[in-house]
Amino acid sequence: MLIAAVALSEAARSFDKLYDYRLSREDSLKAVPGMRVLIPFGRGNKMQSAWIIRIFEGDGEKLKEISQIVDEEPLLSSDMIKLAEWIRTRYFCTWGDAIRVMIPAGVNLRRQKVICQAKSLEPGGEEALNKSQKLLMDKLINNPKGVLEQELIEDEKGQKDLLFLQKNGFIEIREVFDQR
Structure with missing residues (x-):
């Protein structure tokens, strides 16, 4: 071997x-x-x-x-x-x-995080989300292949929203590598 x-x-x-x-x-x-x-x-x-x-x-x-x-x-x-x-x-x-x-x-290779929707929101499920979390989910619904993390987050609040969505199983965060 x-x-x-x-x-x-x-x-x-x-x-x-x-x-x-x-x-x-x-x-x-x-x-x-x-x-x-x-x-x-x-x-x-x-x-x-x-x-x-x-x-x-x-x-x-x-x-x-x-x-x-x-x-x-x-x-x-x-x-x-x-x-x-x-x-x-x-x-x-x-x-x-x-x-x-x-x-x-x-x-060199660059590591980037891609955010994807893990599960779709069930009817009434969006009530568990605040306004900014709903906006993030809308962006992900419109981009089924995922969105780069830096395109999705504009401030620290956005980072907290992503962590909440990930913790509750709404999103999946994957790492990808690409050429610089």
């Missing part, structure tokens, strides 16, 4: 190390060091962007699996990976910082 040693794109220094993830059969045919991937990280399996640093054979039965390979071709060559490792140790920075100085601007 193929295993990828990956470095998080955005990590605090205390979490900056290589993490092993299992490659699916399909991904093992495409995966190459220097590619970006999305991985479920930590106990909550929060999606994180990472870079494949090495690929090796091993027993990965207990490892989490890489969710998605982002790139068609590697953005980093093997020499660039070696240079990133040298920069990291020499200048006491993270893998992400060392890699970021080598890739062109605009290549």
Whole structure:
């Protein structure tokens, strides 16, 4: 079974190390060091962007699996990976910082929150909502694919309304990644 040693794109220094993830059969045919991937990280399996640093054979039965390979071709060559490792140790920075100085601007992934309607309001159900919560729900009803969080919230009150709607099961908040 193929295993990828990956470095998080955005990590605090205390979490900056290589993490092993299992490659699916399909991904093992495409995966190459220097590619970006999305991985479920930590106990909550929060999606994180990472870079494949090495690929090796091993027993990965207990490892989490890489969710998605982002790139068609590697953005980093093997020499660039070696240079990133040298920069990291020499200048006491993270893998992400060392890699970021080598890739062109605009290549990074941006995490965004998309708000979707989880369930439709039942007749009379809107009485449980205040005016601003009803307006948020109307926007979501008119956009079935969802709305970006920053387009939906204008102030702190809007954030509180979203939390109320999520807590009561009216909305679902998903994280998506796109190119900057």
